[in-house]
Amino acid sequence: MTPSTPRPQLHLGVFYPGVGAQLIWAAPDALPHTEADTFVRTARTLERGLFDAFFLGEGLRVRENRGRIFDLDAAGRPDAITQLSALAAVTDRIGLVATQNTTYHHPADLARRLASLDLLSAGRAGWNVVTTDNAWTGANFRHGGWLAHERRYERAARFIDVAEELWASWGEPDHTVARDDDLVRLSAAATVPRSPQGRPVLFQAGDSDGGRELAARSAEVVFSAHTEYGKALAYADDLRARLARYGRAPDAVRILPGAGVVLGATAEEAEEKARWVREEQVNGARAIAYLEQYWGTDLSGYDPEGPLPDIEPSAGELDASRGTVAVEHRTGKHTLIRSWRALAAEQNLSIRQLVLQVSPVHPSFVGTPDTVADTWARYVRTRAVDGFNIVPHTLPSAVDDIVDLLVPALQERGVYRTAYRGSTLRDHLDLPPLPGTGRP
Numbered sequence: 117m118t119p120s121t122p123r124p125q126l127h128l129g130v131f132y133p134g135v136g137a138q139l140i141w142a143a144p145d146a147l148p149h150t151e152a153d154t155f156v157r158t159a160r161t162l163e164r165g166l167f168d169a170f171f172l173g174e175g176l177r178v179r180e181n182r183g184r185i186f187d188l189d190a191a192g193r194p195d196a197i198t199q200l201s202a203l204a205a206v207t208d209r210i211g212l213v214a215t216q217n218t219t220y221h222h223p224a225d226l227a228r229r230l231a232s233l234d235l236l237s238a239g240r241a242g243w244n245v246v247t248t249d250n251a252w253t254g255a256n257f258r259h260g261g262w263l264a265h266e267r268r269y270e271r272a273a274r275f276i277d278v279a280e281e282l283w284a285s286w287g288e289p290d291h292t293v294a295r296d297d298d299l300v301r302l303s304a305a306a307t308v309p310r311s312p313q314g315r316p317v318l319f320q321a322g323d324s325d326g327g328r329e330l331a332a333r334s335a336e337v338v339f340s341a342h343t344e345y346g347k348a349l350a351y352a353d354d355l356r357a358r359l360a361r362y363g364r365a366p367d368a369v370r371i372l373p374g375a376g377v378v379l380g381a382t383a384e385e386a387e388e389k390a391r392w393v394r395e396e397q398v399n400g401a402r403a404i405a406y407l408e409q410y411w412g413t414d415l416s417g418y419d420p421e422g423p424l425p426d427i428e429p430s431a432g433e434l435d436a437s438r439g440t441v442a443v444e445h446r447t448g449k450h451t452l453i454r455s456w457r458a459l460a461a462e463q464n465l466s467i468r469q470l471v472l473q474v475s476p477v478h479p480s481f482v483g484t485p486d487t488v489a490d491t492w493a494r495y496v497r498t499r500a501v502d503g504f505n506i507v508p509h510t511l512p513s514a515v516d517d518i519v520d521l522l523v524p525a526l527q528e529r530g531v532y533r534t535a536y537r538g539s540t541l542r543d544h545l546d547l548p549p550l551p552g553t554g555r556p
Contacts, residue, residue: 126496126531127370127503127545129213130162130515131339133173137397138376138478141188143510150193152202158515159203162210165519166533168544169211169242170203171319171339171505172196176220177253188402197229204237211541213242213319218272219249220257224293224304227279230316231308239313239540243279244339245320245330247272269326271299276318276334282306283315284552313540314550332358336547337370339505343479348373349500370502370545376480377506379517383483390482393509394472403471409434410449420468424460429453478507489525496531 132155133139140146147154159170174196178185193199200212214233216226234241247268254260263271278293278300285291286306294303320327320335323342331338332355342351348371356366378393380386398406400420408415412430434449460470481488495501508514526532538544 123530124496125533126492126526127168127372129167129169129171129372129505131171131173131374131505131507133507137402138507138509140396140510145510145513147511154511155199155203156206158511159207159210161515161519163207165523166536167210169213169541171213171244172200172215174215176217177256188405197233201233201236204240209536209539211240211242211544212237213244215244215246217246217248218275219247219263219268220254220259223275223278223300224282224302227282228307231283234311234316235308239311242317242319242541245272245276245318266326269330272330273333274300278302283310286310312553313542314553317541317545328355328358331355331369333362335369337372337545340371340373343373343375345495345500348495352500372503372505373501374507375504376478376509377488377518377522378480378482379485379488379521381484386482386484390480398468398472398475400468403468406471406475407467410453418467421466424457424467424470485521485525488522489529492526493529493531
C-alpha cells in the first residue's frame with residue numbers, strides 16, 4: 117500500500133460521453149445535447165467549481181440498432197476537437213480533453229489538430245487516447261475490424277511516439293518525423309507552434325493488460341474503471357509497479373476513476389434519487405434494445421414490463437462489430453440467455469426488471485455532500501486515487517449539485533483547491549513541466 121501523503125489534493129474532471137445510458141437525455145431539466153449553449157454552460161460551471169478538465173467522448177460513427185440510427189442516444193454532435201476549440205474562447209482555466217482514436221486516425225493529421233487545440237487554448241488541451249476495435253466504426257474508414265485487440269495497443273504506442281516527436285520538433289530546422297513499418301507510415305514535419313504547456317496532456321482509458329501497459333508507458337492521466345476502495349487501491353499499486361518498469365516515478369500518472377455522483381440532503385433522499393436514476397437509465401425502450409443485442413432480432417413487439425421473449429435467439433454469437441457490449445460477453449450468449457430465463461422465472465422478473473439486474477451499472481457515490489466528501493478524502497489521502505472523472509446522470513442539475521454542494525465540503529476537508537494556481541492543464545494536474553516550456 118502506498119503511504120499516505122500529508123495534504124494531497126483531489127483532481128476532478130467531468131466526462132461527457134455523448135452516447136450510452138449514463139446520461140438521462142429525457143430528464144425534466146435536460147439541456148439540448150447537441151447545442152453549443154449546453155457545452156458553454158457546463159464548461160463555465162465546471163470552471164466556477166475549479167475543475168481540472170472537461171472531457172468529451174467521441175464517436176466516429178452514429179450508433180445503430182437493427183440497422184437504424186439508435187434514437188435512444190443523442191446523434192449529430194460535432195467533432196470533439198472542433199467543439200473544444202469553441203469552448204476555449206469562452207473559458208479561461210478549465211482543461212479541454214478530446215477523446216481521439218489511434219486505430220483509425222492518421223498520426224500527422226491528429227497530432228496537428230490536437231496541437232492546434234492546445235495552442236488556441238493557451239495550453240489547456242488533453243488527449244484521451246482510445247483504440248476502438250469494432251468493425252462497425254471501422255467501416256467508415258474502409259478498415260473493417262482492423263487490428264487484433266493487443267495490436268491496437270502496439271499501434272497506439274507508436275502513434276503516441278510519433279505525435280510527441282512532432283510536437284517537440286517545432287522550430288528544429290529540417291526536422292522530419294518518418295516511420296515505415298506495418299502499423300505506422302508517415303513522413304511529416306510539425307506545423308503548429310508549441311503551447312505554454314508544451315503539448316497536450318496524455319490521458320488513457322483501458323483496463324486490459326495491454327491498456328495498463330500503454331498507460332504505464334505513455335499516459336500522464338489514467339481514466340480507470342475502479343471506484344470500490346479495495347479495487348482502486350489494487351489498481352493503483354499495479355499501475356505504479358508497471359511505471360517502475362518503464363523508469364517512471366510512482367507519482368508520474370494521475371489516476372482518475374470514472375464515477376457517478378448522486379447527492380441528497382439526507383442518506384435516504386440520496387438513495388431514493390439513485391433508484392430513480394437507475395430506473396431512468398434502464399427505461400423500457402433501452403431494456404428492449406439491450407435484449408435485442410443478444411437475441412439478434414427485432415423485439416419491439418414485446419412489452420418491457422412483460423415476461424422475457426418466448427422465441428429462441430438467433431444462432432450466431434453477438435455481433436462484435438457494433439462495439440456496444442464488452443469483449444468478455446461476445447461469446448456464450450446462449451448459456452447466458454438460459455441463465456437469464458432461470459433468474460427471471462425464479463424471481464418473476466419482467467424484461468426491464470431483468471435488465472436492471474444484469475446490465476452494467478456505472479459506479480456511483482451516493483450520499484450527502486458530507487459523506488461523499490469524507491469518502492473521497494480517504495481515497496485521495498491513502499493514494500487509492502488522485503481524483504475522479506465524473507459521469508453526470510443529468511445536465512445541468514447533477515453538475516450544479518457537485519459544484520454547489522460537494523466542492524465546498526471537499527474544500528472544508530482540505531483536499532480540494534480554493535483557487536487555480538496556474539493557467540495550463542498541466543498546472544492544474546500538478547504534473548512536472550516539460551523541457552523547454554519555460555516554466556519554473
